[in-house]
Amino acid sequence: MLTSLQTKLVRSLKSKKLNVFGLFFLLAFLILVVTKLSETYVETIPFTIAYKNLPDRNVITLDSIPKVNVTVSTHGFNLLSYYFQDQIYQLDVENNASMYKSSYVWLAEKGSYVLKEQLGNSVKIVSVKPDTLILPFGTLSVKRVPIVLKSKINFASGYDTLEAIEMKPDSIDVIGAEEEIYTIDFVETKSLILENIKLDINTNLGLEFPGVYKRLKLSQETIQIKATVEKFTEGTFDIPVTILNLPNDVEINYFPKHIKVSYYLSLNDYRAVEPSDFIIQCNYNEVLRSGNEYFKPYLIVNSVKVKSARMKQNKVEYIIK
Structure with a gap:
């Protein structure tokens, strides 16, 4: 029992010694840090350039955002804040830059104040590099271009849309320097992928602008996509074949006299379509020009309710009597 108490006492004393040592070590470290931060250092701080008071009709046309490296002399405490966040210099184009031809010129000696x-009074500026910035600019222009829909839409079996997918708006303004927007002929949407569609489509879709045109802007960022989805069905008619431009003194016999036409339309419009909405024509002059021994029939659909139609046969044989 006595031995056990003696062992615990020794351990306790050793533990307290370690705690006291750790405390003194921490205090010594803090004193060292404060001493170091109280000293004067010369360091270089990078500043990213941002623009203010830039005329509304002008845009800087540099390929990258310029920076200036500012070398300063100050206490370590003052430098701490510059290591934890990016520094931005607001370049006042109207008051701190001069215009030369189609560029703004910024001089460090003019803008350093x-x-x-x-930076504050406790920081001394040693140097600014580069000491001159050349900022070419262009005059903003507007160009109206069409919007191209990137989509992959699969309808459920028996469903479709009669009209094309509607985009509102279907064109957009591109705003930027004239020499840059000149190369833009269209703007694409982001990909629209829909599967097994049975209901009407009504959604907003973003526009995709290549990163190479990061200085250009669009008049809006999204457009509306709409489509009415209906139940569709297929029908068939036997349509008579008509021969065009047949001379009065020429008599022919041709076969077939009728061609079956299958058509695809909304189930709601099925009873509104009649055989008279379809015409099949063959042109005798075309046979004379081509020398073919058969006619090539052409299908004409006179109903906007029909989404698609096709003939079951693409040749009409004939003989001259």
């Missing part, structure tokens, strides 16, 4: 205000 704004940097000085941003």
Whole structure:
């Protein structure tokens, strides 16, 4: 029992010694850090350029965002904040830049006082590199271009849409420097993928603008996609064949006299379509030009209710009597 108590006492003393040592070590470390941060350092801080008071009709046409490296002299405490966030310099184009031809020119000696205000009185600016920024600009123009829908839509069996997919709007304004928007002929939507569709389509879809045109803007970011989806069915008619441009002194016999036509339409419009809505024609002059021994029939559909139609036969044989 006595041995056990003695062992616990020794362990307790050792533990307290370690705690005291750790405390003194931490205090020494903090004193060292404070001492170091109190010293004066010379460091270079990168600043990303942002523009303000840029005329509404102008746009900077640089391929990348410019930066300036500002070398400063200050206490370590002041430098801490610059290591935890990106620094931005608001370049006042109207007041701190001059215009030369089609570029703005910024001189560090003219704009450094704004940097000085941003950094504070406790920071001394040693140098700014580069000391000159050349900022070419273009005049904003507007070009209206069509929108191209990128879609893959699969309807459920027996369902379809009579009208084409409707886009609102179907064209859009591209805004940017004239020399850049000149190359834009259309703008694509983001991909629209729909499967097993039975109900009407009504959704908003974003527009996809290649990253190479990051300086250009669109008049809006999304468009509306609409389509009425209906139950569809197929019907068939036997349509008579008509021969065009047959001379009065020529008599022919041709076969078949009728061709079966299958057509695809909304179930709601099935009874509204009649054989008279379809015409099949063969042109005698075409046979004379081509020298073929058969006619090539052409199908004419005179009903907007029919989505598609096709003939079951694509040749009409004939003989001259």
